[in-house]
Amino acid sequence: xxxxxxxxxxxxxxxxxxxxxxxxxxxxxxxxxxxxxxxxxxxxxxxxxxxxxxxxxxxxxxxxxxxxxxxxxxxxxxxxxxxxxxxxxxxxxxxxxxxxxxxxxxxxxxxxxx
Amino acid sequence: xxxxxxxxxxxxxxxxxxxxxxxxxxxxxxxxxxxxxxxxxxxxxxxxxxxxxxxxxxxxxxxxxxxxxxxxxxxxxxxxxxxxxxxxxxxxxxxxxxxxxxxxxxxxxxxxxx
Numbered sequence: 159x160x161x162x163x164x165x166x167x168x169x170x171x172x173x174x175x176x177x178x179x180x181x182x183x184x185x186x187x188x189x190x191x192x193x194x195x196x197x198x199x200x201x202x203x204x205x206x207x208x209x210x211x212x213x214x215x216x217x218x219x220x221x222x223x224x225x226x227x228x229x230x231x232x233x234x235x236x237x238x239x240x241x242x243x244x245x246x247x248x249x250x251x252x253x254x255x256x257x258x259x260x261x262x263x264x265x266x267x268x269x270x271x272x
Numbered sequence: 273x274x275x276x277x278x279x280x281x282x283x284x285x286x287x288x289x290x291x292x293x294x295x296x297x298x299x300x301x302x303x304x305x306x307x308x309x310x311x312x313x314x315x316x317x318x319x320x321x322x323x324x325x326x327x328x329x330x331x332x333x334x335x336x337x338x339x340x341x342x343x344x345x346x347x348x349x350x351x352x353x354x355x356x357x358x359x360x361x362x363x364x365x366x367x368x369x370x371x372x373x374x375x376x377x378x379x380x381x382x383x384x385x386x
Contacts, residue, residue, distance in 0.1 A: 264383070268378035
C-alpha cells in the first residue's frame, strides 16, 4: 500500500509537469509580455488584431510559432522592414513573454465557409 | 445639375471599386480556396486551426498577409522545409483563393489577459 502511494504520487507529479509544460505561458510571463506588447500594438493591436492589412493577427496564435517568428526576424532568417528593426532589442525572455501573451488571448473560430 | 450627376456617378463608381478591393474575397474565390486547402489541412486544419504547434493558425488571418506569406515561400524569400515544397505548384490564382478562404473563416477574439 505504501508502494502504491509513492507510485501514485510520482504519477501525479509527472502529470502536473506535463500540464505545466504544455500550458500557454510555460516559457513566458503573460503579464510581462503584455507590457512589452505596447510597442507592437500600432501594427498588431494590443489585442492581437492587426491594425494594418500587411500585419498578421497574433491573437491566439500558437506560442511555438510566435517564438520562431520573432527569433527568425532577430537572426535575419526572416526579413521585414519593420520587424527586423523592432526585434533587435528583444532578449530571449522578451520573446518568450511576448509569445506567451499573444498566445493567451482567447480566440473562438466560427464555421468555415463551404 | 447634369455636371453634378456625372460627378456623383464617378464618386459612386470609385467608392464601389474601393469597397470591392478591400473585401475579404475580392481577389480570390473562397470556394475554390477551400478545395485547395484540403492539402493544407494536415498542418493548418481545414478550419484554419493548426494541428501542430509549429504551424500557425490561419483562420481569420488578414488576406494581404496570407498572400504575401505564400508568395514569399514560393520565391524563396521565406523558407520552411514543408512550405517551400507545398507552394511550388501554386498559381497566383491558387494563392489568392487560399488566402480568401482562410481570411473568410470568422474569428471572435475574447478579452486579452491583463
